[in-house]
Amino acid sequence: MLDHIRQSLDTVAAKHRTRVLRPAHLLPGGRLVRDGRELLDFASNDYLGLALHPLLAERSCHYAREYGAGAGASRLITGTMPQHEAVEAKVAAFKGSEAALLFASGWQANAALIPALAKAAPATAIFADELVHNSIHAGCRAARATTHFFRHNDCDHLAQLLAEHGGTADARLIVTESVFSMDGDRADLTRLNALAATHxxxxxxxxxxxxxxFGPRGAGLSAEHPGNALVMGTFSKALGGFGAYLACPALVRDYMVNMCAGLIFSTAPPPAVLGAMDAALELVPQMDAQRAHLAALGERLRQGLAALGFDTLASSTQIVPLVLGPEQAALAMGEHLLAAGLAALPIRPPTVPNGTSRVRIALRATHSADDVERLLEAVGSWQR
Ligand SMILES: Cc1ncc(COP(=O)(O)O)c(C=O)c1O
Known part of the structure; x- marks a missing residue:
């Protein structure tokens, strides 16, 4: 076994794709410290700057002091504290859903929820956007249901696949992200809701x-598109903390409590995590000014990159891919930005399709307009 492990790592190394962990910590103002050096940070997903917000840290400490370091058991044993149910009620009110359920992480939620959904019917067919996150792929594989991938954001292709393969299945599940993690573009939720209804x-x-x-009071894009969608989301990005939620009808919550192995056989989220969730849910609805600032930074960055001749795909969000094509070019741009004191992550296959290696720029409401100008200047001084 260890020989095979060594060989796998050698194969990755031969492709110059070895990944390593590098300790860092966030600083206020969209900065971080890594290897003893302060960098302007365009790599983290702390979109609203809440990871360092005093209210999240204080409530986290308060919950840990009051209720302890751990929940002690899974939700169905003794792990459901009143604080879990309070946060779930807050999530449901925020998302406008009948009910909500917490999960340990976004990855775990997708990997656990999709198989649980699929097993509700004897033969479920899954239809997923080809660019969905790794956790959704893991969920689809674990579901052992037939999965049909439609071309990215191509609802015509989805309609065709539904017509061809949907009829023979007992149940159909369409899976997408509302904002795509690597391309920073949005799904057409109006059309997806309509296709779901038709099929x-x-x-x-x-x-x-x-x-x-996005969405009213930051409740997400799904909140702007009434329909019957099940919505999952994380507390780990704009909400500054850790963990995930499912916003859903009470029927689906009851089903998951009975059938979702990833919930049933996993210890409930601990009090400190719940404290940060609770504080974030209090702050986020009031952050329209930060959302508007973030949107303006995205517009300026895309416009500046286009003027420099770079492709940013169909990005319309705080995630802006600076597409360079070959892997070596994405790595070189990453190094160039680092030399200028900027952290932005080069992303290569297999995370993104071949030939679309890029530097993924994640903007934050704590960045200033000058920070974006500094980034543009650094990108502009890169020699291809
Ligand atoms: C679209 C998407 N879903 C789920 C996840 C996983 O969330 P978490 O980091 O909370 O595990 C991520 C995180 O990278 C993501 O981009």
């Missing part, structure tokens, strides 16, 4: 990158 399918929307940033 008697259930729509499942991952709002990891939209929660807190």
């Amino acid at each position: 008697d399918a259930l729509l499942y929307v991952d709002e990891a990158h939209a929660t807190g940033v």
Whole structure:
């Protein structure tokens, strides 16, 4: 086994794709410290700057002091504290759903929820956007249901796949992200809701990158598109903390409590995490000014990059891909930005399709307009 492990790592190394962990910590103002150096940070997903907000840290400490370090058991044993139910009620009010359920992380939620949904019917067919997150792929594989991937954001292709393969299944599940993590573009939720209705399918929307940033009071893009979608999202990005939620009808919550292995067999989220969730849910609805600032930074960045001749795909959000094509170019741009004191992550296959290696720029409401100008200047001084 260890020989195979070594060989796998050698193969990755031969492709110059070895990944390493590098300790860093966030600083106020969209900065971070890594290797003893302060960098302007365009790599983290703390879109509203809440990870360092005193209210989240204080409530986290308060919950830990009052209720302890751990929940002690899974939700169905003794792990459901009144604070879990209070946060779930807050999530449901925020998202406008009948009910909500907390999960340990976004990855775990997708990987656990999709198989649980699929097993509700003897033969479920899943229809997923080809660019969905790794956790959704993991969920689809674990579901052992037939999964049909439609071309990214191509609802005509989805309609065709539903017509071809939907009829023979007992149930149909359409899966998408509302804001795509690597391209920074948005799903057409109006059309997806309509297709779900036409084909008697259930729509499942991952709002990891939209929660807190889009929609009324930051409630996500799904909140602007009434329908019957199941919506999951995370507390780990704009909400500054950790963990995930499912916003859903009470029927689906009851079903998950009985059938979702990832919930049933996992210890409940601990009090400190719940404290940060609770504080974030209090702050986020009031952050329209920060959301507007973030949107303006995105507009300026895309316009500046286009003027420099760079492709940013169909980005219309705080996530802006600076597409360079070859892997080596994305790595070189990452190094160039780092030399200028800027952290932005080069993203290469297999995370993104071949030939679309890029530097993923994640903007934050704590960045200033000058920070974006500094980024543009650094990108502009890169010699291809
Ligand atoms: C679209 C999407 N879903 C789910 C996740 C996983 O969320 P978490 O980091 O909370 O595990 C991510 C995180 O990268 C993501 O981008």
